[in-house]
Amino acid sequence: MNAPLPQAAVREVASREPLLFQPGRIGDIDIANRVVMAPLTRSRADEAAGDIPGSAMNVEYYRQRANAGLIISEGTPVSPVGKGYMATPGIYSDAQVEGWKAITQAVHEAGSKIVAQIWHVGRVTHPGLIGGAQPVAPSAVQPKGVAYTHRGKVELPVPHALTVEEIAEVVQQFRRGAANALRAGFDGVEIHGANGYLIDQFLRDGANRRTDAYGGSVQNRVRFALEVVDAVVAEIGAGRVGIRLSPVTPANDLSDSNPQAVFGHLVEELNRRGIAFIHFVEGATGGARDLPGFDYAWARRSFKGAYIANNGYDRDSAIEAVASGHADAVAFGRAYIANPDLVQRFKLGAALNTPNPQTFYVPGPVGYIDYPALEQSAREETAAA
Secondary structure, three states, X not given: OOOOOOHHHHHHHHHHOOHHHOOEEEOOEEEOOOEEEOOOOOOOXXXXXXXXXXXXXXXXXXXXXXXXXXXXXXXXXXOHXXXXXXXXXXXXXXXXXXXXXXXXXXXXXXXOEEEEEEEOOOOOOOHHHOXXXXXXXXXXXXXXXXXXXXXXXXXXXXXXXXXXXXHHHHHHHHHHHHHHHHHOOOOEEEEEOOOOOHHHHHHOOOOOOOOOOOOOOHHHHOHHHHHHHHHHHHHHOHHHEEEEEOOOOOOOOOOOOOHHHHHHHHHHHHHHHOOOEEEEEOOOOOOOOOOOOOOHHHHHHHOOOEEEEEOXXXXXXXXXXXXXXXXXXXXXXXXXXXXXXXHHXXXXXXXXXXXXXXXXXXXXXXXXXXXXXXXXXXXHHHHHO
């Protein structure tokens, strides 16, 4: 048996490995590497039982991908009215909390950490998905687009403009969602403030036409986001709280006349609160990263917590982003759908499986837990030879 390497030699070997694959810390959460699994709606919760996660299939899906340093769960609505898609798991009932426990336990046993993305879609839904209720938003501005319901595609309706009292209740729903996340065994939460959902709707003047304390000025439009952050921080501590932002994405028919002013002020306020991370969708969600309107390099310098970069990164650009200091970690979405062992593939420079969009949101294991890992691919190639 070879003698163990001296500690100095161990450190030297580790230093040769790209920083992307080395351990780190995000707020109060220690991570084994800087590869993050992005939140991915997969529509495989038990909808009939009340949008409950935790089936053997759900557990296996997350367990397979627990090579990520940090997993951000699929979006988890904080109330029944916050749901925008079929079979998305919630975080507001005791049964949902119990279902999530099996998932978080499996992830921890496999050596990873997991935070819950707590979510309210606001106006991007339909009464057919939320028990006949009217969708809610900062203002009664109908978005362009459709909802996918059990009756097929339907036009998004005009939403109900939340009253001040109703806004306060939604803030508490986020707070309870964070408390439930910790009860379910999550290591923290990511507040979904991106991609045209409720928090983003308050932030951007394309959807927010209010004239009260939650609309008009930049300071007023960020008020709701900060109230949610403050409530969640008070509940579980700043070191376990992050937020996802997408300053310039046009997703879900959203726009703003001056995103640098709005999101610049928000980043400064988030920095004052000492939260663990900001997860930036750089550019258009699923599209170009170089859209103008927001200075991500400025945000990286201004925010003292962890900066998680997202949108269109591959192995080499992620290694460079972390090595250069542009980001503390890089999140991957579609690549993680098709490659449960993504970190291992990146380390080896191995080829990636190609995701099949036709199976992203359909029930069952196909396109969910049947993508082959490297060892399985090698066995299949050998058998076919």
